Amino acid sequence: MVRRILSRLAGLAPLLFVISLLVFFIAQAGPADPVKDVLSQRMSAEQIEQIRAAYGLDRPAWEQYLTWLKDIVTDGGGLSFSARSPVSGIVFPAFVNTLILGAAATVLSVVLGVAIGFVSGIRHGRAADRVVMLLVQIGSNLPVYWFGLVVIWLTAVRWKWLPPGGMHDLRGDGGFGDLLLHLIAPAVAASLVSMLIIARFVRAAVIESEQSDYVRTYRSQGFGRAAILGKHIGRNILSPIVNTTGLTVGSVITGVVFVETIFSWPGIGTVLLNAIGGSDYPVIQSGILLVAATFVVVNLITDVLLDLLDPRLRHGGA
Amino acid sequence: MPSPKRTMLAWTAVVTSLVLALAGCGSVTGAVAGTQPRDGGTLIVGQYQEVTQFDPNRQYSWETWRIDRNIYETLVDEDLSSATGVPEIVPRLATSWTVSPDATTYTFQLRQGVQFSDGTPFDAEAVRFNVRRFTDPSFEYYDEVSAATMSLVYGDLASFDVVDDHTVRYTFTHPFLDFLRQIPNSGNAASGIFSPEALKKYGQDGLADHPVGTGPFVFTERVRGDHTTLERNPGYWGQRPHLDKVIFKPIGDDQGRVAALRTGTVDVISRVPPDSVSTLEEDGFAVPENRGAPQIIYYSFNFGNPYLRDQRVRQAIIQAVDRKQLAATIYKGHAEAATSIVNQGNEAYDASAVDYPFDPAAAKTLLAEAGYQPGQVKFTILSDTTGQPTAEYVQQSLTAVGIDASVQSFEWITYGTRTANLQPQDGLYLGEWGYVAPSWVAIAHDHTVVEHGGDAFSATGAATVQAIDAAAGNPDPAGATRLWQAAARAWAKDATIFPLLSFNRYYAVAPRVGGFVWPQQNHYDLSRVWVAD
Numbered sequence: 001m002v003r004r005i006l007s008r009l010a011g012l013a014p015l016l017f018v019i020s021l022l023v024f025f026i027a028q029a030g031p032a033d034p035v036k037d038v039l040s041q042r043m044s045a046e047q048i049e050q051i052r053a054a055y056g057l058d059r060p061a062w063e064q065y066l067t068w069l070k071d072i073v074t075d076g077g078g079l080s081f082s083a084r085s086p087v088s089g090i091v092f093p094a095f096v097n098t099l100i101l102g103a104a105a106t107v108l109s110v111v112l113g114v115a116i117g118f119v120s121g122i123r124h125g126r127a128a129d130r131v132v133m134l135l136v137q138i139g140s141n142l143p144v145y146w147f148g149l150v151v152i153w154l155t156a157v158r159w160k161w162l163p164p165g166g167m168h169d170l171r172g173d174g175g176f177g178d179l180l181l182h183l184i185a186p187a188v189a190a191s192l193v194s195m196l197i198i199a200r201f202v203r204a205a206v207i208e209s210e211q212s213d214y215v216r217t218y219r220s221q222g223f224g225r226a227a228i229l230g231k232h233i234g235r236n237i238l239s240p241i242v243n244t245t246g247l248t249v250g251s252v253i254t255g256v257v258f259v260e261t262i263f264s265w266p267g268i269g270t271v272l273l274n275a276i277g278g279s280d281y282p283v284i285q286s287g288i289l290l291v292a293a294t295f296v297v298v299n300l301i302t303d304v305l306l307d308l309l310d311p312r313l314r315h316g317g318a
Numbered sequence: 319m320p321s322p323k324r325t326m327l328a329w330t331a332v333v334t335s336l337v338l339a340l341a342g343c344g345s346v347t348g349a350v351a352g353t354q355p356r357d358g359g360t361l362i363v364g365q366y367q368e369v370t371q372f373d374p375n376r377q378y379s380w381e382t383w384r385i386d387r388n389i390y391e392t393l394v395d396e397d398l399s400s401a402t403g404v405p406e407i408v409p410r411l412a413t414s415w416t417v418s419p420d421a422t423t424y425t426f427q428l429r430q431g432v433q434f435s436d437g438t439p440f441d442a443e444a445v446r447f448n449v450r451r452f453t454d455p456s457f458e459y460y461d462e463v464s465a466a467t468m469s470l471v472y473g474d475l476a477s478f479d480v481v482d483d484h485t486v487r488y489t490f491t492h493p494f495l496d497f498l499r500q501i502p503n504s505g506n507a508a509s510g511i512f513s514p515e516a517l518k519k520y521g522q523d524g525l526a527d528h529p530v531g532t533g534p535f536v537f538t539e540r541v542r543g544d545h546t547t548l549e550r551n552p553g554y555w556g557q558r559p560h561l562d563k564v565i566f567k568p569i570g571d572d573q574g575r576v577a578a579l580r581t582g583t584v585d586v587i588s589r590v591p592p593d594s595v596s597t598l599e600e601d602g603f604a605v606p607e608n609r610g611a612p613q614i615i616y617y618s619f620n621f622g623n624p625y626l627r628d629q630r631v632r633q634a635i636i637q638a639v640d641r642k643q644l645a646a647t648i649y650k651g652h653a654e655a656a657t658s659i660v661n662q663g664n665e666a667y668d669a670s671a672v673d674y675p676f677d678p679a680a681a682k683t684l685l686a687e688a689g690y691q692p693g694q695v696k697f698t699i700l701s702d703t704t705g706q707p708t709a710e711y712v713q714q715s716l717t718a719v720g721i722d723a724s725v726q727s728f729e730w731i732t733y734g735t736r737t738a739n740l741q742p743q744d745g746l747y748l749g750e751w752g753y754v755a756p757s758w759v760a761i762a763h764d765h766t767v768v769e770h771g772g773d774a775f776s777a778t779g780a781a782t783v784q785a786i787d788a789a790a791g792n793p794d795p796a797g798a799t800r801l802w803q804a805a806a807r808a809w810a811k812d813a814t815i816f817p818l819l820s821f822n823r824y825y826a827v828a829p830r831v832g833g834f835v836w837p838q839q840n841h842y843d844l845s846r847v848w849v850a851d
Contacts, residue, residue: 047462047465047466050462051462051463082370083371083526083542084376084463084523084526085523085524085526090542093541093542094542149571149573152573152574152577153573156581157577157580157581160581163581163583164574164578164581164583165569165574165578166544166545166567166583167544169583170360170362170545170565170583171362261571262571262573262574264568264569264570264574266541266542270368271542271543273729274368274543
């Protein structure tokens with residue numbers, strides 16, 4: 001088991017290397033000229049060249065890539081073009097904020113998604129199932145952006161239960177309770193899509209298991225439905241749930257970028273959006289690399305969990 | 319006799335609307351700030367963009383200057399206490415000044431006994447340090463980024479002299495009547511004076527995160543993407559500001575910003591969406607109207623597009639669009655049609671100036687003269703997302719005269735990148751700028767036409783350049799307005815710029831805020847603003 005995890009970890013290195021190449025050169029290939037964007041129009045060609053040299057933009061691309069890689073490893077990504085301050089100081093705090101929101105949204109989507117799917121699955125074909133599935137159908141077609149605005153309008157403006165955005169109350173002391181309060185609405189908005197995916201998946205898995213041979217066998221032997229559901233079906237659908245969750249974390253992270261904009265959540269999405277506007281390569285590259293790395297790590301964790309949950313995978317692959 | 323069911327329904331409707339009305343009333347509960355100014359308290363401002371950097375020489379946005387001007391002061395300032403009229407130039411870090419008759423030399427007497435908030439003295443040497451940073455390549459602290467940005471104002475500075483400890487002199491290579499107006503007037507190229515010691519201590523790149531000036535407020539912290547906090551400067555040389563603290567929070571989403579104002583998360587917002595003006599007013603928020611704010615939305619022509627190299631096609635485009643109707647419908651009357659690039663609020667503004675009047679029939683004739691069949695002229699209109707309805711309106715107007723335009727819109731920040739890299743199929747692209755100073759005509763002409771080689775595609779282009787040079791080189795204040803208006807008229811003939819409109823609503827203010835004035839300028843003075851308990 002440990003060896004499997006280690007070999008997977010070793011596999012990460014080349015993957016991250018390829019990602020870093022892609023991230024760097026795709027950003028470089030973009031049409032934007034950072035010097036042209038940032039500065040005013042009355043510049044001499046000499047001034048432009050001086051600035052290019054100061055940013056290191058006059059060197060060949062591969063050299064810029066190596067410098068960037070070195071910067072990433074030693075101090076987290078060099079200097080931001082537009083802020084002229086270390087990239088790490090811009091990207092990491094924002095990334096932590098995104099992780100907070102992403103984690104909350106993931107927990108919400110798993111807990112609610114499994115609950116909805118399970119209830120719907122065991123009430124398969126009944127009124128409750130139909131109503132829930134109708135809502136799920138509507139919900140999965142809602143644009144995240146629009147849904148977020150509706151959540152703000154209802155919870156903040158109309159009912160005044162929750163703050164309309166931000167991470168802290170700027171007038172208050174900004175304690176943990178304050179953070180939780182600010183987290184509810186954006187987390188609900190960010191979790192919607194993946195919650196419904198998980199719900200549909202769990203429902204299908206429950207229905208399938210209930211109709212499978214082994215359940216029929218248990219039933220014929222006189223086991224109660226509750227026992228079968230809890231002990232056997234629950235255990236059997238656990239792997240698919242973990243698998244789907246791992247996959248939907250990706251959609252949570254991309255959704256979070258929109259949600260951050262609407263709820264003015266100071267996360268990586270906001271930072272990236274601003275950096276793209278300023279053609280701030282170092283920030284864009286480090287930010288995307290970080291998001292990509294998160295994706296890879298989440299996948300790794302999912303794989304390991306699946307190994308733990310499913311003996312067939314563990315033995316088949318070793 | 320209505321059926322019981324009907325009655326029930328009616329009742330439900332009544333109760334529901336009552337509940338909704340009550341819920342609506344909740345948003346007006348903030349205390350009214352009353353008429354008496356009060357010292358103390360915190361004001362929170364919701365801005366529509368993330369700010370750039372708190373380095374006056376490197377910053378480049380209005381929202382940034384709205385913060386920076388509280389930290390850094392300029393030699394002269396404008397009196398922003400009145401909502402109407404061109405703001406008067408008033409002393410700030412200079413107590414008086416003289417201008418040479420040929421308007422090339424400006425001598426300032428500096429205010430004595432002023433200290434930067436780090437305790438170091440403000441004097442002629444400090445000003446010299448500031449000016450050398452962006453003009454003197456031999457200076458140890460020369461900064462090419464600052465030099466490039468500041469060249470908008472200081473590009474033609476011939477020399478800078480320290481006359482004595484408290485007197486400095488700027489000499490330009492040509493008459494520069496608008497210098498005093500440009501000193502406090504800033505989105506980029508801000509002339510705010512920073513502490514030389516702070517720059518030495520934190521470095522060229524460090525000043526932005528450790529801004530030190532002489533202003534009424536001092537910088538406390540910036541959390542990127544979240545907020546910036548300023549606190550009252552206890553050692554300020556001038557009148558005590560009412561507020562103890564000001565927090566600026568970027569909220570990029572229009573509806574999110576309005577929601578933050580309604581719920582009291584912020585007290586003031588900028589760039590209020592036109593759709594929200596009347597509902598905010600009904601709910602007790604102040605949305606001041608200003609028909610003199612020096613701001614203008616315009617379309618530039620892409621001269622890389624073959625159709626738009628023809629003056630007749632450009633004129634047809636301008637004549638195809640009813641700008642008055644655009645302001646009335648799309649902006650619900652909260653904007654004014656602009657028919658000259660000289661923006662409202664500019665010292666040379668002339669409300670009667672019209673480049674080309676709305677006349678779709680004339681537009682069709684022009685296109686035919688240019689040899690184009692209906693539907694033959696095709697291009698894309700580039701816009702930011704807030705300008706999308708405007709772009710669609712223009713698109714429809716163009717369709718009516720036989721021009722096939724499509725619309726592409728982007729978030730404001732990606733929009734900037736896109737338009738810095740125009741493609742041949744691009745036709746029109748949106749711009750937002752404007753100044754009080756009439757030399758704006760020259761700045762706009764350089765930026766939208768000359769830099770893109772556009773003056774070559776107009777029969778009258780040479781005359782325009784001449785007229786602009788005449789205005790820019792004029793040393794006589796009495797003749798300035800007339801010359802700039804003549805330059806703008808000459809330019810309008812070229813049809814190389816397409817002015818659209820100016821906003822007359824921009825800020826929305828909560829009832830708990832007092833003393834907020836939207837002056838004839840693109841920023842506001844926070845030192846006279848107060849908040850209720």
